Amino acid sequence: MARSLKNPKKRKNKGSKKGGGASSSSIPSLPTKVWQPGVDKLEEGEELQCDPSAYNSLHAFHIGWPCLSFDILHDQLGLIRTGFPQTVYCIAGTQAEKAPWNYIGVFKLSKISGKRRDLVPKRHDDDGDGDDDMDSESSSDDEEEGGEGESQPPVLQLHKVAHEGGVNRIRAMAQNPHICASWADTGRVQIWDLSADLNALAESEADVSTGGSTLLSRAPLIKFGGHKDEGYALDWSPLVSGRLLSGDCKNCIYLWEPSSSATWNVDPSPFIGHTASVEDLQWSPTEPDVFASCSVDWTIAIWDARRGKSPAAVIKAHKADVNVISWNRLASCMIASGSDDGTFSIHDLRQLQGDSRVAHFEYHKLPITSIEWSPHEPSTLAVSSADNQLTIWDLSLEKDEEEEAEFKAQIKEKVDVPEDLPPQLLFVHQGQKDLKELHWHGQIPGMLMSTAADGFNILMPSNIENTLPSENS
Template identity: 40%
Template sequence: MAKRPADSEQEQEQEAMKNGHRPMEIDPQNEAGDFEDEFEDEFESEDEILEAGVDGRPDEEREAEERENGMDIDQGTFIPGRHKLSPGETLNPDLSTYEMLHTLEAPWPCLSCDIVPDALGPDRKTYPATVYAVAGTQAARGRDKENQIMVMKMSSLSRMEKDDDDSDEEGSDDEASDPILETKSIPLTSCTNRIRAHQTPQATAAKPPTTLTAAMTESGQVLIHDVTPHLTAFDTPGTTISPAQNKPIHTIRAHGSNEGYAVDWSPLIAEGKLLTGDCSGKICATTRRPDGSFETDTALYTGHRGTVEEIQWSPTEKHVFSSASNDGTVKIWDARSKSRKAVLSVPVSKTDVNVLSWSHQTAHLLATGADDGEWAVWDLRQWKPSTGGGASQSKPSPVASYTFHKEQITSVEWHPTDDSIVLVCAGDNTLTLWDLAVELDDEESRFTAGMQDVPPQLLFVHYMEQIKEAHWHPQIPGAIMATGGSGFNVFKTISV
């Protein structure tokens, strides 16, 4: 991120130095800038020069000064969420660090969004890009009838403009264009706390896959919609959506009036199996039958002593899922258990555990994010089975933990194909990208003195007002969609 340009010539020079640019004074009589040997008369032999070091001083003296002053430039770097703007300053992104960056507005803020898989192909790297997604709004109090589920198509997402010498790069011949946001709205009378999409397999070549959404609402009801017609309408001119197609195909009322935030579809059960959790600590399972109808289990999963903040199915075990709660624990469950009790219960934070994510590449790794700003990675092989009907064990040690964020963690998600990359959203208006594989050697560590509170694993910081949730696009490597108080951001950095 970058602050506005400095006004005076001196400030501009200081700002340039902070950004890594080194001004060079050129003799007006020697515009070519010929090299001048400042040590020409000081040393008579090559051995004396080598002994004195590259700048004429002993190595020990020079290295001591580097350790003391090596981070002068970095200390001037503005870090969103950690530093405050001065009066009159504004924050703008450093566009050179993005491959793609687009901002799209919504009628109301959305707490949650989800990316919908499409038929445009995997591993897409050309531009302009297209993204299909769903989101649920949070209209202002007293205007609940303006709430909606937004089914979206974002197209003409062009890459950042490059210099002429980059014209041979893949996709760089695509002309820059303004992004286009098309929406199909499904009216609701309640805010959506969390929304997740699920896609069943394509029945035939002529029939597209069925796309379902589950929206956990503020009223406590979970609304399941078939948004297949809405998605089809984007690419079939003249298609209209009937009022009947905007109605939910199933409503889950098992949570009563308890609202909730935890929703997840099983990635391994094609027909569709849904888990939902509420503020009373109850977890409910709903299964889609072969005929398309739904059945909700009457027996609920119990054990959390507070709100179930997040639920996620195992990416490899068909009957296993995890849950996070504001009671500070993460629990692991077996959906086949008749007791409906957790098989593992681990305290991972002294504060609310808001979010979790299961690695799709290394299934024994689980990431969590808590209310105190800490996010951590856990090795499930170190967790021991619970005893006494789901009693918690002592807190194990995480594989890695970070306290860079000073506000609550609101979203965490592993990269879909790289088990060392994680994205994290926080209440400090930032989305950060992390590379857990980074380790500094002794030589590199010398130059990080003075920035011990900025972990070397931190790859990137993206600023977005009131950011709530973000997801990697599974078909566009490195692309991210985020939602927040200012609408949606769709971007891709050059670092991932």
């Protein structure tokens, strides 16, 4: 699968777009039409418009050069946060026009505004027919929590740490978020200590311009050159602090074990079982020695580090390259996989002896670039694709003919809804170009972030129900 962000110089200043949503309209008097990439075409004079009512929060920003990969950091601001404004800490790796210009962006996004809406519009028994409820909500719902009714851009603070070569993938350690690993297009994996940058960001409230911040020079804790080629697969263990896996385009997977607070031992003998590039890696959420990998050879492999360097099981997952996988941390028997042919599947690891695939979706038209289960809802996952769509799915949903007919009757004069949408499809976010990676925020239920050629979007769909308790709402 092609991973690079081409012509970044032409795209680096496009991160100001506020777009998203899935609607378009050219003539105000006509019903809004849901836009389907790959199906619908824009006529002359038509343009896509974001439907702000579809989001509790939606913002766009960029940190200079496009980023192929990023990670959201665990912070100390509260385990479960549902109110606004919000603050998010992240790391990202750039794909700059020239190799010496690359860096790891360590950033804080604060004063993220948003609003809260009911999952279903409220109805009042004393109303005549209840139709007005589809058009209006209370003024308190439309206003920002802790701010004005008009959405304000978040405050971006950025530190740039010089990085040798473009960053193919970057991941932070769950147990110690200031420690991160980066996969460089030079073929080296590096581990960094970013505590100084995170501490400085935590103490500062100044708005730092992305173009004016200094490029800091810092040596990595370790630089591993044992891989024979560059790679993209990288994952920290959620159960064993400091344990890391890295996989390359030559089908080799290396295991890293921490030997002290600042050094690692890399096993010189790699895990080999795939016949082509290892595209992604995921540790088991429940077994400290078990992990999964996916490959251009169309398979997912399950490994047990205690049983040698060959896979314990191999799943024929797709009919094309398997680009990404996600192991469900709330339902550990489930792994999701996304393919180069635009399909994604759900596999039940309890059925490895037979057909492990329990669900398969062909909605997207181009390669799947990222897939991730929600950290708060075991049946919900998000998917991004090269067709410029980020979709959210609830696999517990089934088609209800009566309920669907009632819903369509209510909105038929307002929105032209496609007939063939899968019942599990909850939300479609659009507007970004060349989508590469997405992540849910582990401490802010319903919030996602995505990176693309034209920058980042941070969003919270209004139809993702938030039933968890709040510490600051």
